[in-house]
Amino acid sequence: MDMSALNPVAIAVALIVAATPLVFAAIGELVVEKAGVLNLGVEGMMIVGAIAGFAFTQETGSTTVGVLAALIAGALLAALFAFMTQVLMSNQVATGLALTLFGLGLAAMIGQPYSGIPAPPFPELAIPGLSTLPVIGPLLFAHDWLVYASLVLTAGVWWLLNRSRAGLILRAVGENHDAAHAIGYRVVAIRTAAILFGGACAGVGGAYLSMVAAPLWVEGMTAGRGWIALAIVVFASWKPWRAFLGAYIFGGVSIAQLNLQAMGVAIESQYLSMTPYLVTIVVLVIISADKARARMNAPACLGRPFFAAG
Amino acid sequence: MKRLSLLAAAAAFALGAGAAQAADPLKVGFIYVGPVGDFGWSYEHDQARQAVEAEYGDKVETSYLESVPEGPDAERALRQMAQSGHDLIFTTSFGYMNPTLKVAKQFPDVKFEHATGYKRAANVSTYGSRFYEGRHVIGLLAGEMTKTNTIGYIGSFPIPEVVRGINAAYLAAKSVNPDVKFKIVWVNTWFDPGKEADAANALIEQGADVIMQHTDSPAAMTIAEEKGIFAFGQASDMKQFGPNARLSSIIDHWAPYYIERVGAMMDGTWESTDTWGGIDSGMVGIGEFSDKIPADLAAKATAAKEAIIAGELHPFTGPINKQDGSAWLAAGETADDGTLLGMNFYVEGIEGELPK
Amino acid sequence: MTWAGPLLAVALTMIFGMILFAVLGKDPVRTILIIFWEPLTNDFSRSELLVKGTPLCLIAVGLALGFRAGVWNIGAEGQFIVGAIAGGAAGLAVYDTAGIWVLPMMCLAGAAAGAAWALIPAILRIRFNANEILVSLMLVYVAGLWLSALVTGPLRDPDGFNFPESRIFHDSATLPILIEGTRAHVGALAALAAVVLAWIALERHEYGFSLKLFGQAPRAARFAGYREARVVMLSMAVSGGLAGLAGTFEAAGPVGQLVPALPVGYGFTAIIVAFLGRLHPGGVLLASALMALTYIGGEGAQLEMRLPAAAISVFQGMLLFFLLGMDVFSRYRLAPSKARLARRAQGGAA
Known part of the structure; x- marks a missing residue:
């Protein structure tokens, strides 16, 4: 095995491609969970975003329209979840699972005419001058705009949650919906907004897969990434930058595996793949064990339905 | 009813x-x-x-x-x-x-x-x-077309079918390019476009400039196109996914067999058989050669294909040693189907360990 | 009254389904008949309803009990897989041994493994306050990867040419068949027994009372002297054990070996089934039958009407949405009072 063959820059670039869909989906779900809602339908929203992005890019020739369509498609599917859980008060866990089933089927149905077509190239937003620098050029300044968007999104959500009044309200709703309601916040409206935001993000995450990472459309192409996004949110203990990092770690495990193999290192890939999940459990235990710290992170009302009964 | x-x-x-x-x-x-x-x-x-x-x-x-x-x-x-x-x-x-x-x-x-x-x-x-016959042909192309002498191979599961393909392609590539090296990545799935794309990227980073795959999605082909390297269509032609990258392809043509068997049902001659069809039966299709392939190489590959069809060339013809150096086939000896069907070893020269 | 909601939901699904099928250019009435009626008309499909419904029912009954107490085990899929692994491994360990003790041993191993897998989130919740929804979900992935590692490693068929699957279980490690010539196995009886026992526990036994009390008024339950830890442990162990048993049944019954594709999502579907059955054992039984019906009927429709598989899952998704959504009407009609709503709020929490 030849370690010198390892090109850290190239691996980092591959890592960015693998992690970006996860960043979008995880950040979206993080906001949803911060509002006290558990939407297990991330996989369904991602794949609907993947086909919407791909299809609209094909039809219009514009990747921007594609991304926009993915965003709307994800939000639309999320709207269904919001209507079910916030208005009809159906159970969130069951509804989220149904959403995944529905989304996978819907995407496959819509996508039938689109399989077997290559995706048009996604424009890279290489920053002139900087992108040609050695090492940091390809690492920092030569990506598609969605990569930068994922950074902006993470920063934005961090700011929203920690520095803005809207974030304070959102967290209050997730923390104690009865109290928030008593103060006069419209719990259902706020949660619905968060759910739509989460859906939009998941949609874009899916579109990244079909438009940049793979880039093509085939049925079932999200291959469980929506579920990984759910794990990342917990791993991150509901903190945006940690979710960003988590996406890179979860994505990184698979990249590391493939690169190690390509270098000729024999590894038991399944056991390596398990580790992020086990680490997530450990992280969860650590942040939950200290009740004071747990309260700062985990939304207390996560998954609890709110009834305006007072 | x-x-x-x-x-x-x-x-x-x-x-x-x-x-x-x-x-x-x-x-x-x-x-x-x-x-x-x-x-x-x-x-x-x-x-x-x-x-x-x-x-x-x-x-x-x-x-x-x-x-x-x-x-x-x-x-x-x-x-x-x-x-x-x-x-x-x-x-x-x-x-x-x-x-x-x-x-x-x-x-x-x-x-x-x-x-x-x-x-x-x-x-x-x-x-x-007998996809390994097709692997022989594209192995020749890969061996000659690589400039880095490194060929990346995306494997699904280490079953005989896949191992056989790796061995056949390696032997063919080696026969035209003694310096050639294979880098093999197992993705443990037949179908996960994202992971296949990641695997292709990892192989390219390790210096591969020709990619072969034994997985089902065209993701690796799209990556090859993007990175400006070569790849081969697998199962279907995949030309639309890599107009520049695609050198050739191994195409699954099941139609001749299906038509024959349905016909046998119709005239009542169907009986239980074991069919292992190669290029000659029409079941293994070799996609047309890309114009990136120099004419003499194309001629060489075509000749190999013709020789296989004519039964003059067997991709596994001795002398071949196993990876551990032990002798497998003596000079001139060809592999029997039994060994091929249960193939669970790399041939000599392939680096890395076959996952057990 | 309780019937109106589900019936309306099914009716709505049929209407929207017919629109969907008509848009796809298929005869809508015929397709609906194939999905909802034809599976009931022949012996084979009826027996397959048992095959498909058994794991759903077994798992969902256990989950429903826990959900009643506010214990959110959503990792039944993982417990199912671990149950299949343990039961299967136990059977393979004594490969080629005849004996009537083989199957009971496998079932015991499977149920114990499932329960143990479920106790991990239970203990972490009690001891460290960790959210059991998330822990149990994480453990699903771990279990799936473990199964994959085992069938490509130690449990792989030595004569199987490296294909990722175990040996086929020998006869004494295979479940007895209920109806000759079908795949309906004795697991169906176990599922039925689970329904009855859960029903009795819920309505007549103190355990059921403590579950309901914890679900509806945790504080009152604590005052009454019930220990939360006990309820959590017991709920998780029971649901995990049943899921593990279902896994063993699946491996020793319809599949007959360990393969990576053994889990087909019963553990997740069972969560939906538990809610469709309104967390009541009787309801769960009906809901699993309905789900099984749409699966079998859906395959029939694929075959006869050449419907794409995707259309079937869209159709199933619609059915689930309508059923879950319709619950709201019965809830409001039946529960006008504030106090009752509040109780529901906690009882139906996710």
Whole structure:
């Protein structure tokens, strides 16, 4: 095995491609969970975003329209979840699972005419001058705009949650919906907004897969990434930058595996793949064990339905 | 109604080829592991199904079930087909082997054709393709076309089928380029476009400038196109995914076999067989060569293909040693099918350990 | 009254389903008949309803008990897989041994493994306050990868040419069949027994009372002297054990070996089934039958009407949405009072 063959820059670039869909989906779900809602339908929203992005890019020739369509498609599917859980008060866990089933089927149905077509190239937003620098050029300044968007999104959500009044309200709703309601916040409206935001993000995450990472459309192409996004949110203990990092770690495990193999290192890939999940459990235990710290992170009302009964 | 047609079919068999069939179309069923739109394995089987329909017109009636997981649902899907009066059922993935045999036992009058398996019965045939012959041809191309002397190979599972392909391609590449090296990545899935793309990227980072794959999605091809390197279509031609990257392809042509077997059912000559068709049978298609390939190399590859068809060239012809240096084939000796079907070792020169 | 909601939901699904099928160019009425009626008309499909419904029912009954107490085990899929692994491994360990003790041993191993897998989130919740929804979900992935590692490693069929699957279980490690010539196995009886026992526990036994009390008024339950830890442990162990048992049944029954594709999502579907059955054992039984019906009927429709598999899952998704959504009407009609709503709020929490 030849370690010198390892090109850290190239691996980092591959890592960015693998992690970006996860960043979008995880950040979206993080906001949803911060509002006290558990939407297990991330996989369904991602794949609907993947086909919407791909299809609209094909039809219009514009990747921007594609991304926009993915965003709307994800939000639309999320709207269904919001209507079910916030208005009809159906159970969130069951509804989220149904959403995944529905989304996978819907995407496959819509996508039938689109399989077997290559995706048009996604424009890279290489920053002139900087992108040609050695090492940091390809690492920092030569990506598609969605990569930068994922950074902006993470920063934005961090700011929203920690520095803005809207974030304070959102967290209050997730923390104690009865109290928030008593103060006069419209719990259902706020949660619905968060759910739509989460859906939009998941949609874009899916579109990244079909438009940049793979880039093509085939049925079932999200291959469980929506579920990984759910794990990342917990791993991150509901903190945006940690979710960003988590996406890179979860994505990184698979990249590391493939690169190690390509270098000729024999590894038991399944056991390596398990580790992020086990680490997530450990992280969860650590942040939950200290009740004071747990309260700062985990939304207390996560998954609890709110009834305006007072 | 269903029972009636089943009875009619059974009666027809009892009487040998009879008039009953002329009135009643032959019902042929197909079970696919993926969606028909996967543009790989299942897609090609479905293309062959359509070819059967085109060949026999209203003398045949086909139906299929797609995305049937290789778990508990496979047996039901099979039984449902057998029960609803299908006369011949193609089960097109390895994981259907045991369910196929179970159902075949209960429906002795229905004939089954199982792809890539190794268990047969009186009414169960098996069939597969000698894809390694195709691997030999594209291995030659890869060996000559690589500038970095590094060929990346995306493997699914370390089963004989895949190992055989690696060995055949390596031997061919090595024969034209003694410095060639294979980098092999196992993704442990047949189908995950994201992961296949990641694997292609990892191989490219390790210096590979030609990618071969034994997985089903065209993701690696799209990455090769993006990175400006070469790749080969797998299962289907995949030209549209890599107009510049694609050098050639190994195409699964199931149509000749399916048409032949359906025909055998119609004239009552069907019997349980084990078919392992190569390029000569038409089951292994070699996609047209890209114009990136120099004319003399194209001629060399074409000559190899012709020699394989003529039976003059066997991709596994000694002297060949196993990876550990022990002798496998003496000079001039060719591999027997038994060893090939159970192949669980790398040949000498391939680096890395075959996952056990 | 309780019937009106589900019936309306099914009716709505049929209407929207017919629109969907018509848009796809298929005969809508015929397709609906194939999905909802034809599976009931022949022996084979009826037996397959048992095959498909058994794991759903077994798992969902256990989950429903826990959900009643506000114990959110959503990792039944993982417990199912671990149950299949343990039961299967136990059977393979004594490969080629005849004996009537083999199957009971496998079932015991499977149920114990499932329960143990479920106790991990239970203990972490009690001891460290960790959210059991998330822990149990994480453990699903771990279990799936473990199964994959085992069938490509130690449990792989030595004569199987490196294909990732175990040996086929020998006869004494295979479940007895209920109806000759079908796949309906004795697991169906176990599922039925689970329904009855859960029903009795819920309505007549103190355990059921403590579950309901914890679900509806945790504080009152604590005052009454019930220990939360006990309820959590017991709920998780019971649901995990049943899921593990279902896994063993699946491996030793319809599949007959360990394969990576063994889990087909029963553990997740069972969560939906538990809610469709309104967390009542009787309801769960009906809901699993309905779900099984749409699966079997859906395959029939694929075959006969040449419907794409995707259309079937869209159709199933619609059915679930309508059923879950319709609950709201019965809830409001039946529960006009504020106090009752509040109780529901906690009882139906996710």
